[in-house]
Amino acid sequence: MATATSKSPAKDGWPLVRKIKYAAAAIGALFVVWIVFNFADIKAQAKLGASYGAHVACSCRYIEGRPLASCEKDFEAGMELVSVSDDPDNKRVTASVPLLAEAVAERRGEFGCIQLNDKEIAELD
Template sequence: MAKKRSILSRWWFWLLVVIAALLAAGWASRGEEVRKTSEAGTAYAARVACSCRYVAGRSLEDCGKDKVAGLELVMLSENETSRSVTASIPFVASDTATYREGYGCVLKQWDR
């Protein structure tokens, strides 16, 4: 009778473990780059949309049509009370620009 080998001794199991580890390491190394690029993109989008909305006086919907290529995932929202626009990529990054009389639209200070 042939001896049954445990799953830990099978070569394909270890091959799958190595592949999964390599994929996880690759994803983790790119995660920081994606986060930083997303933060820069949302900051840019918030500042431009705030200027479009509160300096140029256009509606936020109209300003959203002016997004540059690469910022399709950025969602815009506004707070009319504080005269601010928030740009966000869900679960990744978010930044807010606020209109200041005499200064235009300014980003909140980064705590990063």
Template sequence: MLASDTSPPATPSRPKALWRRWLIWVPLLLLCLAAGGWLGLKYSTTGRQAALASGYIAQVTCSCRFVSERDMASCDTDREPGTEIVQVEEDSANRTITAKVPLLSRRISRFDPEYGCTLVAP
């Protein structure tokens, strides 16, 4: 007759199971914190100021570039202090200026010879 094995069945080691949980929950927690931080900035006073600044810079730069027919380097001197974070891109073919604050706001101003520069709805 064979002797039966009385040892309990093998279970995964506790530290290894705990490590697997950490690999799942830590990135998920970091993603939630990052999303919460971004939403907090976007919909706070900072986000509204970013939208205002990008719209203002788009409009001023469009008027400078297409109405006054100055070059972009000259138009950079028209910017107000504190708007250095706003990035400006020109599309000469469509006669538009895009001003954006990274991750927070983006506004486009389009030039029409009859109406001048107008902000495009976001």
């Protein structure tokens, strides 16, 4: 009685699948390492974008008198992640980059729109 010694067809593709899994894991690990080493720069860029967005939107809304939806057209290219919200009672605009940064600008009479510092923002809550 003879027995078949060939490999089953289901296992022929496993070495390729294993290589793809290892490659995906290596790419994922490299991405995590890149994020860890660049997180301070990413956070700083997010804060810069939020601050710029708050100032531009506040000036547009409370100095020029335009609606807030119109003010987002004034943003530079690459600011798609910055979202703005309006507080008309206090003449204040908040801009944020989700999970990374937030900035608030407020209209203060003759001084125009002023960025609030972290202490002033904490007092708002």
